[in-house]
Amino acid sequence: xxxxxxxxxxxxxxxxxxxxxxxxxxxxxxxxxxxxxxxxxxxxxxxxxxxxxxxxxxxxxxxxxxxxxxxxxxxxxxxxxxxxxxxxxxxxxxxxxxxxxxxxxxxxxx
Numbered sequence: 001x002x003x004x005x006x007x008x009x010x011x012x013x014x015x016x017x018x019x020x021x022x023x024x025x026x027x028x029x030x031x032x033x034x035x036x037x038x039x040x041x042x043x044x045x046x047x048x049x050x051x052x053x054x055x056x057x058x059x060x061x062x063x064x065x066x067x068x069x070x071x072x073x074x075x076x077x078x079x080x081x082x083x084x085x086x087x088x089x090x091x092x093x094x095x096x097x098x099x100x101x102x103x104x105x106x107x108x109x110x
Contacts, residue, residue, distance in 0.1 A: 001013065001049060011049060013042075013044060013049060013050075013051065015033045015035055015042035015044075015051065016033075016035025016037065016038045016040045016042055016054065017035055017036075017037030017038040018035060018036045018037030018038075019033050019034070019035050019036075019042070020033075020034045020035070020036045020061070020062050021033070021034045021062055021063055021064045022034075022064070023064040023065055023066045023073070024046070024066065025066045025068050025071065025073070025088060026068055027068040027069075027071070028068075028071060028088060029045065029046035029047055030043055030044065030045065030046065030052075030088060031043075031044040031046055032044075032064050032066065032073050032075075033064075034057075034061040034062055034063070034064050034075060035061065036060045036061055036062060036078075039056060039057060039058065039059055039060065039061060039077075040054050040055060040056055040057065040061070041054070041055045041057055041061060041064070041073075041075055041086070042054055043055065043091055052091075053091045055086065055091055055093070057075050057077055057084040057086075057093065058075070058077025058079070058080035058082055058084055058096070059077055059078070059079035059080045060077065060078040060079040060080075061075045061076065061077050061078070061084070062076050062077075062078050062103075062104045062105070063075070063076035063103065063104055063105040063106040064076075064106060065106035065107055065108040066088075066108060067108045067109075067110050068110055069110045070110075071087065071088035071089055072085055072086065072087065072088065072094075073085070073086040073088055074086075074106045074108060075106070076099075076103035076104055076105060076106050077103070078102050078103060078104050079102075081098060081099060081100065081101055081102065081103065082096050082097055082098050082099055082103070083096070083097045083099055083103060083106065084096055085097065
């Protein structure tokens with residue numbers, strides 16, 4: 001963790017294997033980290049800086065995008081050629097969308 005006012009490290013949060021990408025929901029103060037090595041997403045409470053959930057998603061999750069208005073989180077699963085859609089209120093996958101080959105990034109239009 002880095003303090004944005006001083007640009008100094010203030011702590012470390014251990015997540016899954018091979019953490020790749022990070023996204024923040026500014027409305028809920030939740031941070032989402034994709035862990036490509038163990039096919040999970042770590043959900044961090046930004047107020048306590050603690051992991052509140054670890055979600056199993058598709059193979060080799062890379063990109064992550066958050067829509068703060070709908071509280072949906074989108075995870076690009078590169079080796080499954082799909083995107084997992086997570087409900088940020090329940091931390092459950094509500095849908096899996098097949099996309100093209102090897103997705104690695106996600107963009108969201110709130």
